[in-house]
Amino acid sequence: MYQIHNPYQMMSQKNTTLGEFIIENQGEFQYSSGELSRLINSIRLAAKVVNHEVNKAGLVDILGNAGDTNIQGEDQQKLDVYANNAFIKTLTNREIVCGIASEEEDDFITIKGRNEKNDNKYVVLIDPLDGSSNIDVNVSVGTIFSIYRRVTPSGTPVTLQDFLQPGRNQVAAGYIIYGTSTMIVYTTGHGVNGFTLNPAIGTYYLSHPNMRFPEDGNIYSVNEGNYVHFPQGIKDYIKYCQKEEGDRPYTSRYIGSLVSDFHRNMIKGGIYIYPNTSKDPNGKLRLLYECNPMAMIAEQAGGSASNGFQRILDLQPSALHERTPFICGSKNMVEKAEGFMQSHKPSL
Numbered sequence: 001m002y003q004i005h006n007p008y009q010m011m012s013q014k015n016t017t018l019g020e021f022i023i024e025n026q027g028e029f030q031y032s033s034g035e036l037s038r039l040i041n042s043i044r045l046a047a048k049v050v051n052h053e054v055n056k057a058g059l060v061d062i063l064g065n066a067g068d069t070n071i072q073g074e075d076q077q078k079l080d081v082y083a084n085n086a087f088i089k090t091l092t093n094r095e096i097v098c099g100i101a102s103e104e105e106d107d108f109i110t111i112k113g114r115n116e117k118n119d120n121k122y123v124v125l126i127d128p129l130d131g132s133s134n135i136d137v138n139v140s141v142g143t144i145f146s147i148y149r150r151v152t153p154s155g156t157p158v159t160l161q162d163f164l165q166p167g168r169n170q171v172a173a174g175y176i177i178y179g180t181s182t183m184i185v186y187t188t189g190h191g192v193n194g195f196t197l198n199p200a201i202g203t204y205y206l207s208h209p210n211m212r213f214p215e216d217g218n219i220y221s222v223n224e225g226n227y228v229h230f231p232q233g234i235k236d237y238i239k240y241c242q243k244e245e246g247d248r249p250y251t252s253r254y255i256g257s258l259v260s261d262f263h264r265n266m267i268k269g270g271i272y273i274y275p276n277t278s279k280d281p282n283g284k285l286r287l288l289y290e291c292n293p294m295a296m297i298a299e300q301a302g303g304s305a306s307n308g309f310q311r312i313l314d315l316q317p318s319a320l321h322e323r324t325p326f327i328c329g330s331k332n333m334v335e336k337a338e339g340f341m342q343s344h345k346p347s348l
């Protein structure tokens with residue numbers, strides 16, 4: 001359905017680059033002042049740096065020193081620390097946000113603005129490297145980001161309150177997938193668009209305009225190894241997916257990188273489930289920088305996201321790193337899974 005042109009055609013024909021797209025669509029944003037555009041531009045830049053590092057991951061042992069230090073005597077960093085630093089440094093140096101929260105940081109980071117007034121309006125929440133356990137085996141990983149307008153007065157230091165907003169307040173959200181090709185997929189509340197990096201020239205091109213979740217699908221993605229610990233509603237839903245009836249049984253696909261599982265499901269139609277378990281009563285995935293941004297993208301693409309009982313974007317967060325059960329994907333599939341969850345409410 002989506003056609004990627006060859007790199008040289010891309011330059012000579014009228015193919016939109018991410019940079020052009022950001023400028024062309026700046027007006028769609030109600031508070032448009034260029035600040036959000038600059039912010040997305042910075043994420044685009046940091047993503048290129050991380051992409052470069054991820055791509056040579058397999059070479060580190062071959063090219064690196066025997067020890068754990070690089071040529072400058074610095075410790076060689078694990079990729080999720082590297083990615084964390086790359087995003088934080090880019091956003092900090094360009095002074096376009098007033099605060100950052102990251103999976104890799106215990107607390108949020110306060111950033112001083114570019115001028116005396118210190119009036120930057122946005123906070124960013126980020127999972128710098130999602131699915132990092134897949135790095136060692138050359139499987140796709142990602143980055144997830146979420147952007148809000150601060151709620152406390154500009155010019156004052158950010159507070160926890162600026163980060164603990166329900167997901168429906170997000171002004172933009174997106175992910176980068178470091179896969180067989182590298183893509184940025186994001187939304188500012190006007191649909192979802194995907195851009196593929198042409199590594200030969202370091203430019204992202206609009207390759208997946210107006211991405212839509214098929215309303216139905218036949219893929220379910222869940223770590224079935226945890227089956228015995230799942231709530232009864234999820235066990236029943238899995239049995240439903242496996243039953244021979246109509247278009248079922250569905251296909252099971254689980255990469256173990258939320259970004260990659262989500263990306264495939266959005267293109268092909270499917271559902272991703274990370275439920276609460278008897279071991280992890282709130283599930284594993286983090287509400288603020290994993291579930292909320294993916295939920296916004298899902299909804300903007302016509303899909304949906306739920307914890308089994310409530311819309312993810314309506315949950316009121318109470319801590320930076322809080323977790324939530326997560327059911328996300330094609331609308332009709334999520335609705336079905338919610339039905340199973342809700343018929344077993346007492347077992348939660």
Ligand code: AHG
Nearest residue numbers: 127129130131132133223256257258
């Ligand atoms: P992260 O690498 O940022 O900690 O996230 C890993 C997450 C998510 O990407 C993935 O879907 C899930 O953990 C996999 O968990 P299991 O290994 O428990 O299935």
Ligand code: MN
Nearest residue numbers: 127130131290
């Ligand atoms: Mn993650």
Ligand code: MN
Nearest residue numbers: 103127129130
């Ligand atoms: Mn991570």
